[in-house]
Amino acid sequence: MKKNIKLILLPILALYLSSCSSDKLTISSPDNSLSVSISSQNGNIFYSVFKNNIEIIEKSKLGIISDKFDLSDNLNLGKVTYGSNNSSWSQVWGEQKVIKDHHNEIVLSLDSDLNDYLMKIHFKIFDDGIGFRYEILHPEEDVQFSITDEKTEFRFTQDSESWWIPAYAYRRYEFLYANTLISEINRDNFSKLVEHLHDPRIGPEAVQTPFTTQRDDGITIAIHEANLSNYSSMTLKTNGTSNMECDLIPWSDGDKVKTQTPMVSPWRTIIVGNNPSEIVMSTLTLNLNEPNKIEDVSWIEPGKYIGLWWEMIGTNQSTWGSGSHHGATTEKVKKYIDFGSKYGFEGLLVEGWNTGWDENWCCTGEGEAFDFYHSHPDFDDKEVAKYAKGKGIRIVGHHETGTQIDNYESQLDSAFAYCQKMGIRVVKTGYVNDGSQNIKRIKSDGTQVKEWHHGQYMVEHFRKVLETSAKYEVGIVVHEPIKDTGLRRTYPNMLSREGARGQEFNGFMPKDWNNKPNHTTILPFTRLLSSPMDYTPGIFNLKEYRYNSPDDRTINTSHHIPSTIAKELALYVIIYAPVQMAADLPEHYEDHDGFQFILDVPVDWRESIALNGEIGEYITMVRKDINSDDWYLGSITNEDRRQLDVDLSFLDSNTSYVATIYKDPSDGGWESNPESLEITEKVFNSSDKYTIVLPEGGGQAIRFSPKK
C-alpha cells in the first residue's frame, strides 16, 4: 500500500527555508548560491540540487534496503527539524590553519508502516557543497541487519564531461583517468581510451569517488563521501545515461554492509563550484568529519623525508629481499642518514628492512608472511636507531603487508610498540595485491573467502591500524589504501596516502605505460579532493635513470619520466601532503641548485588558493607558509605549452617580495629538455601581474620571501 508522505512542519521554520508547499522543502546554503529541494511522491523521497538557480541534479531517490526492512518505499515523513551553524576550527596541520564551518541543515524523520525501523536523513548545505547521510534507529539497540542496497541516486541534468577511474577493477585506484561524457562511462570505453581492463570483469559498471564532472556552463561537481566508518565504500553505478546510483562494494557473501542499530552511514557529498578551481578549495569533506580525537598531538610532526626507495622502484639497482643487491643494509642506511641529516630532513624511509620479502610477496595476495618487528639479518635496527638519533633524523618505518591481513593484524600491537621503542614516528604501510576481489579473509569457522579492497572488511581493517598506530604515537602513510574521506580531521596521525597512480609508475613502467604529463593536472580535481597524497615528487634524473636489472647495470632506454625538474618542484605546492618525500637518489640532489626549493618548501600551510585551473590542462596553486610570511607558487601544464597570467594580489599588501623562480628554459619540455632548470630572482608586490610560461609537460615553482 503506497502512501503520500505527510509533512509535519514544525513552527521553528528558519528564514533559509525559502519555500514549502505540501510536498516540497527547499533549503539553501548560507550564501544562497546552492540549494536542495526535498520532495515526496507515493511514499518515495527525492532530492534535487540547484546551483545559481540552475538545476544540476534532478529529482533523485533516497533510501536504504536491508534484510530486515525496506526504507526506500512506503515512507511516512514525520518530524522535520532545521538548524544552522557558523563556527570555525583549527587543523593540527593542513592546507590552511582555520576552516570555517558555515552551513544550514535539515533532518527528516521517515518511517514505514511495514516495520519498526526509523530512518533519519540529515542534510547539511554549505556554500561549497552538500552532504547527506542516513541514520537508522530501532526501539532496541544492537539489532543486527545487513544492508542489501542503498538507493541513493545522482541524476545529473546534463550529460557532461567527466573524469573517472573504474571501480571493481584490479589495481585498486591506481589507474590513469578516463575523460568521457557521463553516459559513456563503461569498462569497454576505459579499455579503449586508457588501459585494457582484463578479465575477470566482475561487478557492475561503476566508478570510484571522488568522481568529477564539469558542465558546459563551467559548473563543476564532484561526488564523494565523508567519514567512511563501519560501512563499505560507495562507488557510482552508471547505465549509459547521465544518471548515477550509489553502489556499495559487497562482502564476499553479497551483503553490502553488516551493521546494527543505531547506525549512521557516511555522508554522501556533492562538492559544487562555479569552475574547477573552486572545487579544489572545498572544505566540505573535512567539515563532515568528527573533530580530532587525539588529545596530545605534540608527537604528530609534519615534515619532509628521503628514502631508500627509488633504488628499488626507479633505478632498479637494489632489492627489497636478501642477496647481494639488498638495499636496506646497515651501512647503506647510515649513508642515507648522513645525507638526510646534513640537509635537515625529518625522516628517512627504509624499505626492505624486515623479513618476508624473499618469497612471492607480490602481487597475487598469496605471499608469505611478513614480519613487522624483526629486522633482516644485514640490517642492525638498534645500531641504525642509535645512529639516526645522534644525527637528529627519524627512520620512517615500512609495513608492506602484501594484503595478508590476518598476519598483519596478529602483529599490530607488537609492530607499533616496536616502532615507538625505535623512535619511529611515521610508518608507511602497503597493501600490494593486483587481483580483483582478492583479499583473503579467514572466517570464524576457519574457512577462507576473498574480499574486495574497498569493502567494509578493509574499511574496518584500515581503521584498526589507524587507531593502533595512534596508541603508540605513530603517524601513517598508507599505500594501496582505502580512499580517504576526511578521517585526518578525527585522527591527525592519518598523515597521507597513495590511492592513485603515483610517481612509482614513472619509475617502473616504460614510456608508453607511465603517467602521462596530464595526469598531475587531473589529480587536483579528482583524487586530491579527498586528501593529501604520497605522490613522491622530486625526481631530477628523468631520462636514462633505470638499469635493466640490479645485475645488469646497462640503461633501459625505454624509460623516460614525462616531467621536467621545474614541474617536479611545482608538485610540492600543487599536491598537498604533511609529509612530502624527496624521492630521487641523494647523488642527484647534492650540488643541484634546484634542490634548494625542496629544502625550503613547507608542508604545513596557513592558507592555500587555487589561482586557476582546467581539468587535465593546467593548475596554479599558491600557499602561505604557517611559520613565516613566505608564499609559494606551483604551476603545471599537461602536454601543451602555455602562458598563464596571474595576479599577485594574494601577496600581503605593503610588502615587497623577492621571488626565487625555478622554471623550465624556453627550449624546455618533458620530452626534449626536461633536466635543464633556470633559477632567477625578481622583486614583486601585490599589485603586480606575472606571466607564467610553461613548456610542454613543464612547470614552475616560486618562493616569495618578504624583502629584508
Ligand code: NOJ
Ligand atoms: C607499492 C608502493 O606504492 C611502493 O611505494 C612500495 O615501495 C612497494 N609497494 C613495496 O611495498
Ligand code: CA
Ligand atoms: Ca602503489
